[in-house]
Amino acid sequence: MTGRERVLAVLGGQHADRLSCMPITMMFAADVLGVGYGQYARDYRVMADAQLKTAEMFGLDYVSTISDPAREASDLGGKIQWYDDQPPAIVENEALFTDKRVFAGFKVPDRVAGGRMEDRIRGVELLRSRVGQDLLVEGWVEGPCAESADLRGINHMMTDFSDDPAFIQDLFEFTVEVATRFAAAATLGIPQLHDGARIVTVSQDPRQALCYQCHAPREPETGSIAATNAWGPQVGSGDDRTPMGVHEGISCVSCHDGHNENTRASCKTCHPQMSNYGIDMEKMDTTYSSATSAHNIHWVKCTDCHQHGIPKAETPAPHNAKSLATLERNG
Numbered sequence: 001m002t003g004r005e006r007v008l009a010v011l012g013g014q015h016a017d018r019l020s021c022m023p024i025t026m027m028f029a030a031d032v033l034g035v036g037y038g039q040y041a042r043d044y045r046v047m048a049d050a051q052l053k054t055a056e057m058f059g060l061d062y063v064s065t066i067s068d069p070a071r072e073a074s075d076l077g078g079k080i081q082w083y084d085d086q087p088p089a090i091v092e093n094e095a096l097f098t099d100k101r102v103f104a105g106f107k108v109p110d111r112v113a114g115g116r117m118e119d120r121i122r123g124v125e126l127l128r129s130r131v132g133q134d135l136l137v138e139g140w141v142e143g144p145c146a147e148s149a150d151l152r153g154i155n156h157m158m159t160d161f162s163d164d165p166a167f168i169q170d171l172f173e174f175t176v177e178v179a180t181r182f183a184a185a186a187t188l189g190i191p192q193l194h195d196g197a198r199i200v201t202v203s204q205d206p207r208q209a210l211c212y213q214c215h216a217p218r219e220p221e222t223g224s225i226a227a228t229n230a231w232g233p234q235v236g237s238g239d240d241r242t243p244m245g246v247h248e249g250i251s252c253v254s255c256h257d258g259h260n261e262n263t264r265a266s267c268k269t270c271h272p273q274m275s276n277y278g279i280d281m282e283k284m285d286t287t288y289s290s291a292t293s294a295h296n297i298h299w300v301k302c303t304d305c306h307q308h309g310i311p312k313a314e315t316p317a318p319h320n321a322k323s324l325a326t327l328e329r330n331g
C-alpha cells in the first residue's frame with residue numbers, strides 16, 4: 001500500500017495495513033532541510049524540498065502545504081509581520097477590517113493569483129508532480145472563524161459575536177467564499193508541461209483539471225537531461241497523457257466521454273473537417289485504431305508518420321495503396 005492509498009483507505013473507512021501517519025511538520029520540516037522558517041513560508045520550492053525530505057526520512061504517508069494563517073489575509077491586503085525563523089503573523093492592532101466600513105466596501109477577489117495563496121497552490125502542484133501516486137498531498141485553507149479573526153482582529157471578533165451578529169454572519173460568508181475559491185484552485189490545478197525545453201500548450205478546460213489529479217506527470221528524474229537543464233515536468237512522464245503533436249491543446253474531455261476508453265464517437269466531432277486530407281482518421285495507424293500501434297494517439301506528430309517530410313495539402317494525394325495498407329488497421 002502506498003501512503004496515499006493508506007490515507008484514502010482510512011478516510012474512506014476501509015481496511016489499511018496500518019493507521020496512516022500524518023504529523024504536522026512545519027517548523028520541524030524546515031529544520032530537517034536546514035532552512036529558516038521565513039524562507040519555508042515564502043517559497044513553495046523550499047517548502048516542497050523540506051516536506052519531501054521529512055516524509056522520506058520518517059516514512060510519512062503524506063506531504064502538506066500548511067505553513068501559517070496569514071496567506072489569505074496577506075493577499076487581501078492585511079498587514080503581516082515576517083520573521084526569519086518562525087511563521088509570519090497577523091499584526092492584530094492594524095487588522096484589515098478594524099473599521100467595519102472597510103469590510104462593507106470589500107469584494108471577494110475573483111482570482112487566486114500573484115500572491116501568497118498562489119504560492120501555496122504552486123506548492124500543491126509541485127508536490128503532486130514529485131510524489132506522484134506515492135503520497136497524499138494536503139492543501140490548506142483557513143476556516144471562517146480563524147480567517148475572520150485574522151481580518152478583524154481576534155478581540156474585536158469576540159465582542160462582535162454579541163454586539164453585532166449580523167456583521168459576523170457577513171464576515172463568515174465572506175471568509176468561506178475566499179476559502180472555497182482558494183481550495184478549488186488548489187485542488188484542481190492544471191500543470192505546466194514541457195516537451196524537452198518547449199512549453200506545451202495545455203487545454204485550460206477546468207473539467208480536465210480533474211484528470212491531472214491522477215493522470216499526473218512527474219518531475220524529471222535526477223540526472224536526466226530534463227532535470228539537468230531544469231526544463232520542468234515532461235509530457236508523457238508518470239501517468240500523464242497530455243495531448244501533444246497533432247492534438248496539442250485539446251482537452252481530455254474532447255475525446256474521452258467519462259472515465260473510460262469510450263472515445264469512439266469523438267473523432268467525428270472534428271474529423272474529417274479538421275484533417276489535412278480526406279482519409280478516415282479512425283482507420284489510421286494510431287492507438288485509436290490498434291492498441292499496439294507505435295503512434296500513441298495522445299502524442300503522435302506529423303513527422304512520426306511522414307518521416308521524409310510532411311506533404312503539402314494542395315498536391316493531389318498519390319493514393320499509394322501500399323503505404324496506406326501498412327498504416328491502416330488490419331491492412
Ligand code: HEC
Nearest residue numbers: 207208210211212213214215252253256258259260261262
Ligand atoms: C482518482 C484518480 C483518477 C482520476 C481523477 C482520473 N483517472 Fe483515469 N484512471 C485512473 C486509474 C487508477 C486508472 C487505471 C490505470 C491502470 O489500470 O493502469 C485509470 C484509467 C483510465 C483510462 C483507461 C480506461 C480504463 O477504463 O481503464 C482512461 C481512458 C482514463 N483513465 C481517462 C481519464 C480521464 C479522461 C480523466 C479525467 C476526466 C481521468 N481518467 C481521471 C485514475 C484516475
Ligand code: HEC
Nearest residue numbers: 211215241242243247250251252255261263264287288297
Ligand atoms: C484526440 C483524442 C484524445 C485526447 C485529447 C485524449 N485522449 Fe486518451 N485516448 C484516446 C484514444 C483514442 C485512446 C485509446 C482508447 C480507444 O481506442 O478508445 C485513449 C486512451 C487513453 C488511456 C488508456 C490507454 C493508455 O494510453 O494508457 C488513458 C489513461 C487516457 N487515454 C487518458 C487521457 C487523458 C488523461 C487525457 C487528457 C490529459 C487524454 N487521454 C486525452 C484519445 C484521446
Ligand code: HEC
Nearest residue numbers: 246250254255263266267270274275276277281282284288
Ligand atoms: C477537438 C477536435 C479533435 C478531436 C475530437 C479529434 N481530433 Fe484528430 N485532429 C484534430 C486537429 C485540429 C488535427 C490537425 C492538426 C494539424 O493540422 O496540425 C488533427 C489531426 C489528426 C491526425 C493526423 C492527421 C491529420 O489529418 O492531420 C490523426 C491521425 C487524428 N487527428 C486522429 C484522431 C482520432 C482517431 C480521433 C478520435 C479518437 C481524433 N483525431 C479526435 C482535432 C481533433
Ligand code: HEC
Nearest residue numbers: 276277301302305311312313315316317318319320323327
Ligand atoms: C498516423 C499517421 C499520420 C499522421 C500522424 C499524419 N499523417 Fe498525413 N498521411 C498519412 C497517410 C497514411 C497518408 C496517405 C498517404 C498515401 O496515400 O500514400 C497521409 C497523407 C497526407 C497528406 C496528403 C498527401 C498528398 O500528397 O495529398 C497530407 C497533406 C498530410 N498527410 C499532412 C499531414 C500533416 C500536416 C500532419 C500533421 C498535422 C499529418 N499528415 C499527420 C499518415 C499520417
